[in-house]
Amino acid sequence: MRGLLRADWLRFRKRGALQVMVIAVPVIAAFFFLAGYRTAVAETIVFDEQQMRQQVTDEILGAGVPPDQADEMIQQQLDQVRAGYELQRAQQLVVQSGYGFPQSFIVVLGNATFAFLALILITSTTIGDEFGWGTVRSSLLASSDRRRFLLARVTALVGVAIVIFAALLLLGILLPGLLAVIGSSPPAPPPINPGWLGLLVLADLVISITMIGFATMATLLVRSGGLALVGALVYIVIEGALLALLSRFPVFQDGGGELVQNVGVLHWMLNVFPFRATVTVLDRLAVGAGRVEAYPGSNGTVDLGEAWPPLAALVVWAAVFLLIAFWRFRRMDIVE
Amino acid sequence: MTDAPAIIETRGLVKRFSDVDAVAGIDLRVPRGGVYGFLGPNGAGKTTTIRILLALIRPTRGMSLLFDEPVSPGAAALRRVGALVERPAFYPYLSALDNLGVVGRARSMAPDEVARRAPEALERVGLADAAKRKAGRFSTGMRQRLGIAAALLDRPELVILDEPTNGLDPSGVVDVRAIIAGLARDGTTLFLSSHVLPEVEQLCDHVAILQAGRIIAEGETQAMLRVGERLYVRFDTAEDAAQARPILGALGPVEPDAGARTATDGVGAPTALLVDTHAGGSEVVRRLTGAGIYPAELSLRRPSLESVFIELTGDHPVATAAPAEPAATVPK
Numbered sequence: 001m002r003g004l005l006r007a008d009w010l011r012f013r014k015r016g017a018l019q020v021m022v023i024a025v026p027v028i029a030a031f032f033f034l035a036g037y038r039t040a041v042a043e044t045i046v047f048d049e050q051q052m053r054q055q056v057t058d059e060i061l062g063a064g065v066p067p068d069q070a071d072e073m074i075q076q077q078l079d080q081v082r083a084g085y086e087l088q089r090a091q092q093l094v095v096q097s098g099y100g101f102p103q104s105f106i107v108v109l110g111n112a113t114f115a116f117l118a119l120i121l122i123t124s125t126t127i128g129d130e131f132g133w134g135t136v137r138s139s140l141l142a143s144s145d146r147r148r149f150l151l152a153r154v155t156a157l158v159g160v161a162i163v164i165f166a167a168l169l170l171l172g173i174l175l176p177g178l179l180a181v182i183g184s185s186p187p188a189p190p191p192i193n194p195g196w197l198g199l200l201v202l203a204d205l206v207i208s209i210t211m212i213g214f215a216t217m218a219t220l221l222v223r224s225g226g227l228a229l230v231g232a233l234v235y236i237v238i239e240g241a242l243l244a245l246l247s248r249f250p251v252f253q254d255g256g257g258e259l260v261q262n263v264g265v266l267h268w269m270l271n272v273f274p275f276r277a278t279v280t281v282l283d284r285l286a287v288g289a290g291r292v293e294a295y296p297g298s299n300g301t302v303d304l305g306e307a308w309p310p311l312a313a314l315v316v317w318a319a320v321f322l323l324i325a326f327w328r329f330r331r332m333d334i335v336e
Numbered sequence: 337m338t339d340a341p342a343i344i345e346t347r348g349l350v351k352r353f354s355d356v357d358a359v360a361g362i363d364l365r366v367p368r369g370g371v372y373g374f375l376g377p378n379g380a381g382k383t384t385t386i387r388i389l390l391a392l393i394r395p396t397r398g399m400s401l402l403f404d405e406p407v408s409p410g411a412a413a414l415r416r417v418g419a420l421v422e423r424p425a426f427y428p429y430l431s432a433l434d435n436l437g438v439v440g441r442a443r444s445m446a447p448d449e450v451a452r453r454a455p456e457a458l459e460r461v462g463l464a465d466a467a468k469r470k471a472g473r474f475s476t477g478m479r480q481r482l483g484i485a486a487a488l489l490d491r492p493e494l495v496i497l498d499e500p501t502n503g504l505d506p507s508g509v510v511d512v513r514a515i516i517a518g519l520a521r522d523g524t525t526l527f528l529s530s531h532v533l534p535e536v537e538q539l540c541d542h543v544a545i546l547q548a549g550r551i552i553a554e555g556e557t558q559a560m561l562r563v564g565e566r567l568y569v570r571f572d573t574a575e576d577a578a579q580a581r582p583i584l585g586a587l588g589p590v591e592p593d594a595g596a597r598t599a600t601d602g603v604g605a606p607t608a609l610l611v612d613t614h615a616g617g618s619e620v621v622r623r624l625t626g627a628g629i630y631p632a633e634l635s636l637r638r639p640s641l642e643s644v645f646i647e648l649t650g651d652h653p654v655a656t657a658a659p660a661e662p663a664a665t666v667p668k
Contacts, residue, residue: 002444003441003442003443003444003445004441004442006441006447007437007438007439007441007442010430010434010437010438010441011427011430011438014429014430014434015429016429017429133425133426133427133428134423134425135425135426135427137392137421137425138424138425138426138439138486139438139442140390140391140392140409141390141392141419141421141486141487142438142439142442142443142486143442143443143444144390144391144409144410144411144414144415145409145410146409146410147409147410148410149442330409331394333387333392333393333394334387334392334393335387335392335393336425
C-alpha cells in the first residue's frame with residue numbers, strides 16, 4: 001500500500017494538469033472572495049436624512065396633503081424609511097463583516113462548491129486517463145491487487161482534497177490581511193463558533209470523499225473520465241429537475257428558503273440527494289459557525305438541526321459510491 | 337511434453353466475449369526454465385490467454401495457475417511475474433525513468449533499489465540516453481523497449497512477453513532477442529507470444545500453436561520441425577529419378593520435388609524426389625547404388641516453423657525449406 005501511495009505521489013507530483021487544477025481552486029476562491037467583498041462595499045447604503053426629508057416632503061405636499069397634516073405624515077414616513085435603511089445597513093454590515101478574520105474562514109469554506117466540482121474533475125481525469133492511456137493495464141501488471149490500487153488512488157485523491165481545503169483555510173487568514181493592507185478592512189466581525197467551524201471543515205472533507213467516490217464510480221462504470229463528467233452534469237440536471245418536481249407536493253415543501261415556516265412532513269427527503277445535501281449542509285454549518293442563525297430583519301431562525309440528515313446522507317452516499325466503485329473495479333476485465 | 341514442474345498451467349480455460357469464445361478450452365503446461373513460444377494467427381486468443389494469466393481479465397470457465405497458485409487479482413504469484421502485454425502503455429507526462437519509478441514503487445521495491453535498477457534496465461534495453469525524455473514523445477519501438485525494461489525491472493522468475501519485437505527496428509529486434517536469450521540462460525522462464533515465426537524457431541524450446549481459441553499443436557520445437565523433415569534426392573536425369581522412385585518408395589512415401597524438373601517452365605519430368613523416411617542417408621545411397629542409380633545430390637530438408645504453422649492453421653501444404661545440411665551428418 002505504501003509503495004502504491006508513493007507511486008501515486010510521483011504521478012501526481014509530475015502531472016502539470018493536476019497541479020493547475022489544484023492551484024486553480026484557491027485562485028478562484030480568492031477571486032470570488034475579493035469580488036464579493038468589493039460588491040458588498042460598493043453597494044454601501046448611506047442615509048442622507050436631509051435629502052430624504054426633502055424628498056418625502058415634496059412627495060407629500062405634491063400629493064395635495066394640507067400643510068397642518070403634512071408635518072406628522074412626513075415624520076412618520078421618514079421614520080419608516082430610516083428604519084428600512086437601518087435594517088439594510090445592519091444586513092450589509094453582517095455581509096461585510098463576513099470578510100473579516102475569522103469570519104473569512106466561513107465565507108471561503110462555505111462557498112467551496114467549485115472545490116467539489118474541481119475534485120470531481122481531478123478524480124475523473126486521473127482515473128479516466130488510466131483507461132484512456134491504457135496505463136491501468138501497466139499499473140495492474142505492476143501491482144495486481146485491485147482493491148489496494150484503488151484504495152491508494154482514492155486515498156491520494158483525499159490527500160489532494162485536504163491540500164485544497166488547507167489552502168482555502170490559509171486563504172481565510174491571508175485575504176482579510178490583504179484587505180487590511182490595501183486599506184479596505186471590513187467591519188469588525190462577530191466571533192465565530194469554533195465547534196461549528198470544525199464541523200464545517202469535517203463536512204467539507206465528507207463531501208469531498210462523496211464527490212471523489214461519485215466520480216470514481218462514474219469513471220469506472222463508463223471507463224472514461226470525459227464520459228463520467230458528462231454523466232455527472234446530466235445527473236446534476238436530473239437531480240435538480242426531480243427536486244423541482246417533488247417540491248410541488250406540499251409534503252416535500254420546506255418553506256421556500258432558509259427560514260423555518262410551513263414545512264412538509266417529508267421536506268427532509270429533498271436534502272438527501274447528493275448535490276442538494278451538499279448545498280444544505282454547507283449552508284447550515286456556515287450559518288452555525290458564523291453565529292448568524294437569525295439574519296437581521298428576518299421572521300425566523302435557521303434550523304441548524306437540518307444539517308444532520310443531509311450530512312448523514314452524504315456519509316451513506318460516499319459509502320455506496322465507493323462500494324460500487326470497488327465492486328466494479330474488482331470485477332472488470334481490463335481490455336485496454 | 338516434459339514432466340518438469342509447471343510454472344504456468346491452465347485447465348479448460350474459456351473466455352467468452354458476447355457470443356464469441358476468444359479462448360475455447362485451453363490446457364497449457366509450461367515447464368520451468370527455457371523459452372515457451374505461444375503462436376497463433378490474429379484473433380486466435382493468445383493475448384486473451386495472457387491477460388487471463390495476468391489476472392487482467394477473468395476467465396468464463398476453467399482456471400489458471402502460476403507457480404501452482406490459482407491466478408486472481410492480488411495473487412502472490414503475480415509478484416514473481418514481469419510482463420509486457422500488447423502495446424505497452426506509459427504515463428506520457430513522465431520520463432522513462434519516472435515511469436519505471438512508478439512501476440518499481442507499485443511493485444513495492446525499496447526506493448534505493450528502484451533508483452539502482454531503473455537506469456540498469458534502461459541501459460539493458462538501449463534507452464539509457466532517453467532516460468529523462470517523456471514517454472509521450474517516444475516512438476513505438478522506444479515504448480516497446482521501455483515496456484521490456486518495466487517487465488524486467490524486478491528481475492522476475494517468469495517473464496511473459498506478448499509480441500516483444502513489435503515496432504522495433506532490425507537492430508532493436510536483434511537486441512531484444514539477445515535479451516531473451518540472455519534471460520533464458522540466466523534461468524528465467526520466458527513465455528513468448530510472437531507472430532515472428534523465425535524468432536520463435538530461433539528462441540523457443542517449446543511451442544504451442546493456437547487457433548480459434550484452442551491449442552492445435554504443442555511440443556518441443558525441434559520435435560515439431562522433425563515431423564515435416566524429408567530427404568531430398570536429386571538425379572542428373574529424369575530417367576534416373578523415375579527408376580529410383582519405386583526403390584525409394586520402399587523406404588517411405590515419395591513425391592516429386594516441384595522445383596527440379598527437366599523443363600524450366602515447371603511442367604517437365606521431375607529430376608528430384610522428396611522421401612518421407614526415417615531411414616538414414618547412407619541407407620538411401622546403399623539402395624540406389626545397389627540398383628545402379630547414382631544420386632547427384634542428397635540432403636535433408638526441414639520445414640520452417642512458418643510452414644508448420646501454416647499447415648496447422650491453414651490449408652496450405654507443408655513446404656520444405658532450402659536444403660539444410662548433407663543427410664549423412666543429420667541424425668535421424
